[in-house]
Amino acid sequence: MALTPVPVALKALLDSVPGPTGSEMLPLARCAWRVLAADVKALRTQPPFANSAMDGYAVRAADMEAGKQLRVIGESAAGRRFDGSVRPGEAVRIFTGAPMPEGADSVLMQENADGVGSETITVRVPAHKGQFVRAAGLDFRHGDVPLTAGRVLDSAALGLAAAMGHPQLPVRCKPRVAILATGDELVAPGEPTGPDQIVASNSFSLMALVEKAGGEALDLGIARDDHDDLAARIAAAQAAEADVLITLGGASVGDHDLVQEALKRAGMSLGFWKIAMRPGKPMMTGRLGRMVVLGLPGNPVSSIVCGHLFLLPLIEALLGMADPDRDRSIPAILGKDMPANDEREDYLRSDLALTPAGWMVTPFDRQDSSMLGTLARAKALTIRPAHAEPAHKGDICRILPLR
Numbered sequence: 001m002a003l004t005p006v007p008v009a010l011k012a013l014l015d016s017v018p019g020p021t022g023s024e025m026l027p028l029a030r031c032a033w034r035v036l037a038a039d040v041k042a043l044r045t046q047p048p049f050a051n052s053a054m055d056g057y058a059v060r061a062a063d064m065e066a067g068k069q070l071r072v073i074g075e076s077a078a079g080r081r082f083d084g085s086v087r088p089g090e091a092v093r094i095f096t097g098a099p100m101p102e103g104a105d106s107v108l109m110q111e112n113a114d115g116v117g118s119e120t121i122t123v124r125v126p127a128h129k130g131q132f133v134r135a136a137g138l139d140f141r142h143g144d145v146p147l148t149a150g151r152v153l154d155s156a157a158l159g160l161a162a163a164m165g166h167p168q169l170p171v172r173c174k175p176r177v178a179i180l181a182t183g184d185e186l187v188a189p190g191e192p193t194g195p196d197q198i199v200a201s202n203s204f205s206l207m208a209l210v211e212k213a214g215g216e217a218l219d220l221g222i223a224r225d226d227h228d229d230l231a232a233r234i235a236a237a238q239a240a241e242a243d244v245l246i247t248l249g250g251a252s253v254g255d256h257d258l259v260q261e262a263l264k265r266a267g268m269s270l271g272f273w274k275i276a277m278r279p280g281k282p283m284m285t286g287r288l289g290r291m292v293v294l295g296l297p298g299n300p301v302s303s304i305v306c307g308h309l310f311l312l313p314l315i316e317a318l319l320g321m322a323d324p325d326r327d328r329s330i331p332a333i334l335g336k337d338m339p340a341n342d343e344r345e346d347y348l349r350s351d352l353a354l355t356p357a358g359w360m361v362t363p364f365d366r367q368d369s370s371m372l373g374t375l376a377r378a379k380a381l382t383i384r385p386a387h388a389e390p391a392h393k394g395d396i397c398r399i400l401p402l403r
């Protein structure tokens with residue numbers, strides 16, 4: 001069977017998403033880093049009134065000439081406006097954020113006046129017309145829609161929502177991602193290991209990716225290489241109404257690689273199996289009812305690289321975010337010569353350093369997909385396209401930064 005190119009598999013995977021998750025209303029204090037489920041309109045205008053951007057004096061531009069004396073007739077503070085009107089030769093003491101009094105059109109910053117605090121001030125450096133005045137609606141107006149569905153509620157978006165008058169927001173429910181490790185050789189960390197056993201680590205790596213992307217991970221434990229155990233845990237994922245089921249391991253062609261068969265028995269329709277990438281070739285996609293299935297290879301680095309390339313976009317699609325299949329790579333300078341590539345696109349664990357010429361990426365020599373230590377050390381993955389010609393130190397290549 002021909003290997004499927006990464007972008008083809010990714011598009012098919014995202015097309016198989018039945019739609020975004022539901023939504024829930026949450027108080028602002030619980031909305032950080034969640035994703036908006038609907039457009040959000042301004043319920044008020046900001047600022048609601050023209051106000052001062054500086055501490056100083058509200059003045060008339062016509063009075064602005066160096067040496068001119070102005071009579072201070074009152075004070076406007078934030079939250080307590082001056083009710084009168086500023087006439088020629090007059091000024092009103094004003095503070096940052098305070099409403100501009102009628103008649104005044106400019107603010108004389110107090111550093112530019114003499115006699116600050118007394119009843120008469122003298123203009124030292126004249127303000128020009130409109131200086132340090134924030135017009136009503138400068139930031140946003142009632143009815144504007146500055147935040148749209150699919151937006152991550154970062155610090156600026158949350159502050160803006162609050163300023164627009166929203167005590168709560170509609171956010172997407174976190175996609176529920178069930179994670180099932182498989183393999184007779186696996187034990188949980190901390191448990192005693194037999195002579196032929198290794199510690200199951202992939203679930204924790206994938207949990208971190210799920211959380212980073214804004215999903216909620218459900219750990220389904222470790223299934224034995226046994227159809228009944230696999231069937232029971234696949235059923236548990238369905239019972240939990242997971243949006244995604246990730247299986248780890250058992251994806252290849254060995255006699256004990258039962259995962260695909262178990263999923264098919266449960267009713268999964270297969271999307272793709274075997275992707276033109278290294279690591280990650282045995283990856284599989286499918287649909288089981290509404291649940292999207294991502295069958296990741298067991299090798300730790302393969303499962304994590306597949307997670308970056310496929311799981312993060314999948315969760316973004318479930319969150320209703322825009323362009324989940326966008327190109328996330330950036331250019332960098334290659335730090336060493338590379339040989340020609342075969343039909344599998346390479347994602348090479350690499351060091352990344354800032355040089356005077358720009359970011360320089362240097363793939364590590366050893367790229368065995370069982371070596372988690374090198375992935376933990378890597379700052380980026382260097383992408384070598386399928387069938388790439390030999391590349392040379394100094395060439396521009398594409399990378400996926402990891403941190």
Ligand SMILES: Nc1nc2c(c(=O)[nH]1)N[C@H]1C(S)=C(S)[C@@H](COP(=O)(O)OP(=O)(O)OC[C@H]3O[C@@H](n4cnc5c(N)ncnc54)[C@H](O)[C@@H]3O)O[C@H]1N2
Nearest residue numbers: 181200201202203248249250251252257281297298299302
């Ligand atoms: N004849 C072939 N053999 C293999 C092929 C192939 O095309 N033809 N592909 C190789 C590639 S590439 C990969 S990747 C692996 C992946 O195979 P599986 O997905 O079936 O993975 P397993 O055999 O179950 O495990 C591989 C390796 O990873 C360890 N493992 C599994 N699960 C975990 C876990 N949760 N945490 C930590 N480590 C885990 C497992 O013990 C094995 O050492 O197949 C190649 N073979």
Ligand code: MOO
Nearest residue numbers: 279280281302369
């Ligand atoms: O694709 Mo496997 O993931 O090369 O080791």
